[in-house]
Amino acid sequence: MSSVFVWLNDQLLRMQWLSDLVTLLLRDVIGMDVGSRMGASVHFFLYDTVKIFILLSVLIFSISYVQSFFPPERTRRILGQHKGLGANIVAALLGTITPFCSCSSIPLFIGFTSAGLPVGVTFSFLISSPLVDLASVILLASIFNWGIALAYVLVGLVLAVLGGTLISWMKMEHQIEEFVFTAPVVSHDGGTITRRERLSYARDQVIEIASRVWPYVLIGVGIGAAIHNWIPQDLITGLLGQDKWWSVLVATIAGVPMYADIFGTLPIAEALVGKGVGLGTALAFMMSVTALSLPSMIMLKRVVKLPLLVVFATIVALGIVVIGYLFNATAYLFI
Amino acid sequence: MEIKILGSGCKKCVALGDNTQAALKAAGREATIEKVTDIIAIAGYGVMSTPALVIDGKVVSTGKVLSPKEVGFLLPAA
Numbered sequence: 001m002s003s004v005f006v007w008l009n010d011q012l013l014r015m016q017w018l019s020d021l022v023t024l025l026l027r028d029v030i031g032m033d034v035g036s037r038m039g040a041s042v043h044f045f046l047y048d049t050v051k052i053f054i055l056l057s058v059l060i061f062s063i064s065y066v067q068s069f070f071p072p073e074r075t076r077r078i079l080g081q082h083k084g085l086g087a088n089i090v091a092a093l094l095g096t097i098t099p100f101c102s103c104s105s106i107p108l109f110i111g112f113t114s115a116g117l118p119v120g121v122t123f124s125f126l127i128s129s130p131l132v133d134l135a136s137v138i139l140l141a142s143i144f145n146w147g148i149a150l151a152y153v154l155v156g157l158v159l160a161v162l163g164g165t166l167i168s169w170m171k172m173e174h175q176i177e178e179f180v181f182t183a184p185v186v187s188h189d190g191g192t193i194t195r196r197e198r199l200s201y202a203r204d205q206v207i208e209i210a211s212r213v214w215p216y217v218l219i220g221v222g223i224g225a226a227i228h229n230w231i232p233q234d235l236i237t238g239l240l241g242q243d244k245w246w247s248v249l250v251a252t253i254a255g256v257p258m259y260a261d262i263f264g265t266l267p268i269a270e271a272l273v274g275k276g277v278g279l280g281t282a283l284a285f286m287m288s289v290t291a292l293s294l295p296s297m298i299m300l301k302r303v304v305k306l307p308l309l310v311v312f313a314t315i316v317a318l319g320i321v322v323i324g325y326l327f328n329a330t331a332y333l334f335i
Numbered sequence: 336m337e338i339k340i341l342g343s344g345c346k347k348c349v350a351l352g353d354n355t356q357a358a359l360k361a362a363g364r365e366a367t368i369e370k371v372t373d374i375i376a377i378a379g380y381g382v383m384s385t386p387a388l389v390i391d392g393k394v395v396s397t398g399k400v401l402s403p404k405e406v407g408f409l410l411p412a413a
Contacts (some may be wrong), residue, residue: 071398072383107385110378142337179379186381208346302375 013142015051022047037229044225048267052217055142056263058204059135064205066134067097068198072108076115081123085165087117088124092160092198095128096153099188106130106299111227113176114183118169127316128160136262143270144279145335155326159319166315167308175308216264224267233275242278248324251281252317259296265289279334280327289322336366336411339376342386350400351386358406 010016022043026032032039071139075094082090105126112122132153140149193201225234240247292313301309327334338355340346354367359366371377371389380389384398388409395409 073397077382106374107378107383110375111381111383114381183379184381186397204347299374 005310009146013138015047015054015142018051018054019043019047021049032246037073041225041229042272044228045221045247046062048221048270049218051142052139052221052263052267053210053214056135056210056213056217057141059138060206060209060259061202063097063134064202065198067202067205068193070094070097072111074114075125076117079112079117079121079160080115082121084162087121088161088164088168089157091121091164092128092133092157094133095125095160096132096157105296106303109300109303110180110183111176111185113180113184113271118168119173119176120164121163123167123312124160124164127291128157128162130262130296131160132156133262133289136266139266143266144273145334148279149153151327155323157286159316159323160215163312163319167311170311172308172311175305177303177305180303201290213261213263214262217267220231220260220264221267224271227268227271227275231275236275236277240281242270242276242281242328246276247281248284248321248328251285252288252320252324255285256292257294258289259293260289262286263288270309278324278328280324285321287323291316291320336364337391338366338368340368340386341371341380341382341389343372345373346384347400348386351388354401354403355374355388355406358405360406361403361412364410372396392411397410 004213023034025045026039026046032042034040034043077095079087079091105173105199106153109122111120112125136154238244240251265286269286272285273279297309297313300312304312304326337392339347339360340352340355342384348370352370355368371380377385377387380387380394382394382397386400388395388401388406390409390411395403401409
């Protein structure tokens, strides 16, 4: 039973067959030595690019199908039925199945707030939405393993719940721009959706997201390949090694100005771990790139005042740093 | 009649704009079509998912590319 699972996991999720196929192609068709530095880079690049695009298509298709059952109007209604910590938890959970794009977070923020949802609940949703989604879980399981994937989801959700709860406690409602509260509340349900419409919605999402993220994926895999084979190990472990106390901090700060999808950051994290960087350090970098990016901060600034923005960024950054050190300290449990 | 298409310039918004044009033509109606792309302005209509269709200041559809026929049903009586 377990060997069947291992086989399925290796072939479907890790795509061992693809790695073998790329090796075969490079060695026998092109005549390249995959053991050489150049060959290994090309192998990493081809294998990771194809793997990420296959996973991305399958995952986005399935998730979008599920997502079509939870349009923002429905999410808002569900959230309105919960109170206190429960509402934060539900918000964090719903964040995992809603949009991938940070550009949709502003309309959601305004729509939730104008309908009277507490600020803290909305922030729980805003933190969890880019950080944890079903696609990232499967990708993490594919690149690392299931233990790491599940632990990542758990800490991501905890961060979203705690962050939102803290913002509630601080009573920062007055730090939101006035017009947000006065925006009209429209509750269109879009009528009933047929199964066919859900399927075509899912297909459209795959096309839309793939055409948006492909440059990030290629850049991410490119950087990953460079780290994997060209940048001296000493340099990387000297800066980000397990024994360096600043490693998680540096990784978190380095991630902020970067803006990419989780799909683009995973190959970088993978290559870093392969070079002896702590798992927590690599995850901190990944979380920082996806949850704290300058473009989304600039967008948020249009609806919230600076103090709330600073509080939000600080909570998330501190959370990421803590999670990073936690993973580094307990990495032996996962790898 | 005043029609607004809300959406930050994605492919779907263009499609909704085209379908609206087609619906107007089929119904033999005239209207000004304006595209609203600023995310804050869009959210100002209370819209959370785009593309959305606004006719005479009222949001009539969100998060969906309506077919010309569907838009036709939403046009107010002449």
